[in-house]
Every structure is written in C-alpha cells, then in structure tokens.
Amino acid sequence: xxxxxxxxxxxxxxxxxxxxxxxxxxxxxxxxxxxxxxxxxxxxxxxxxxxxxxxxxxxxxxxxxxxxxxxxxxxxxxxxxxxxxxxxxxxxxxxxxxxxxxxxxxxxxxxxxxxxxxxxxxxxxxxxxxxx
Numbered sequence: 001x002x003x004x005x006x007x008x009x010x011x012x013x014x015x016x017x018x019x020x021x022x023x024x025x026x027x028x029x030x031x032x033x034x035x036x037x038x039x040x041x042x043x044x045x046x047x048x049x050x051x052x053x054x055x056x057x058x059x060x061x062x063x064x065x066x067x068x069x070x071x072x073x074x075x076x077x078x079x080x081x082x083x084x085x086x087x088x089x090x091x092x093x094x095x096x097x098x099x100x101x102x103x104x105x106x107x108x109x110x111x112x113x114x115x116x117x118x119x120x121x122x123x124x125x126x127x128x129x130x131x132x
Contacts, residue, residue, distance in 0.1 A: 007038045007063065008091055011051070014041035014067075022047060026054045038063035040091050045107050064100055065093035066107060 010018025011025060018041065029037040037060050039051050048064045055062035070090045094100035 003033065003035050005034055005036045005038070005063075007065075007093065008040050008067070009038060010041055010067075011039055011047045013044060013047035017042045022050055022054045026051075026058050026060055029060055030058050034060070036061035036063055038065050038093060040065040040067045040093070042067045043069070045104070063093055064103070065091060066103060067091050068106075 006029070009020065009025065011020050011022055012018060026037060037055060039047055039062075041047055043066070045064070045066050052062045052064065068090050070088045092103055092106070094103045
C-alpha cells in the first residue's frame with residue numbers, strides 16, 4: 001500500500017476552520033505511518049514553527065503551507081451583493097526553504113494589505129513554492 005499524506009489540514013490556529021491540536025495531529029499521522037503531514041491554516045501561518053518542531057520531534061516530514069484568498073481583480077474592489085463569491089481559495093505549499101521564504105514574503109504582503117492576495121503577487125513570490 002502506498003503511503004498517504006494529508007496536504008490540506010487546518011489546525012487550532014485556523015480560527016473557525018480547524019480544531020486539531022498540533023501534537024495530536026502529528027502523533028496520529030505517525031500512528032497511521034504517514035511519512036509527512038502538511039498544514040494549510042486559513043489565512044495565517046502562526047503554527048508554522050510549532051508544527052515544524054513537533055514534526056521533527058516525532059519523525060514526520062513537515063510540509064508548511066497556507067490557504068489564501070485569491071481575486072482576479074484589485075483586492076480593493078467591493079462589488080455589490082455577495083462580494084465573497086469573487087474570492088477563491090488557493091492552497092500554497094512550500095517544497096524547499098526558498099519556497100518557504102517566498103511563502104512568508106507573500107503572507108507578509110497579505111498582512112500589510114487587505115484579506116486577499118492578487119494572483120499576480122502569488123506568481124511573483126511563490127514561483128518556487130511547489131512543483132506542479
């Protein structure tokens with residue numbers, strides 16, 4: 001049987017989306033013989049360092065990521081009606097340390113502005129984040 005790896009997981013740091021505590025999550029992945037585990041908390045990367053340390057302590061390969069909002073136009077556009085429908089979710093995963101740095105740059109830009117990232121910024125900052 002081929003190993004299975006979760007690539008879209010929310011932790012307790014993903015407010016209103018996840019309740020999994022990091023030590024429990026990593027321990028369960030180890031119990032299931034999963035070689036790696038990813039976190040993709042929604043709109044934040046607060047758990048990245050805690051997750052990395054916990055995975056290394058339990059012998060699991062950490063995959064750090066983030067789930068972000070993406071919009072096709074300016075993030076400042078506020079169309080009437082259901083404006084959230086124009087926002088799409090995108091999972092970003094860092095494959096290398098350079099990818100992690102690019103992910104952090106993109107996330108920091110995200111924090112300085114509004115709650116979404118324009119697709120062009122993702123292409124610029126996350127070009128090395130993950131191979132397709």
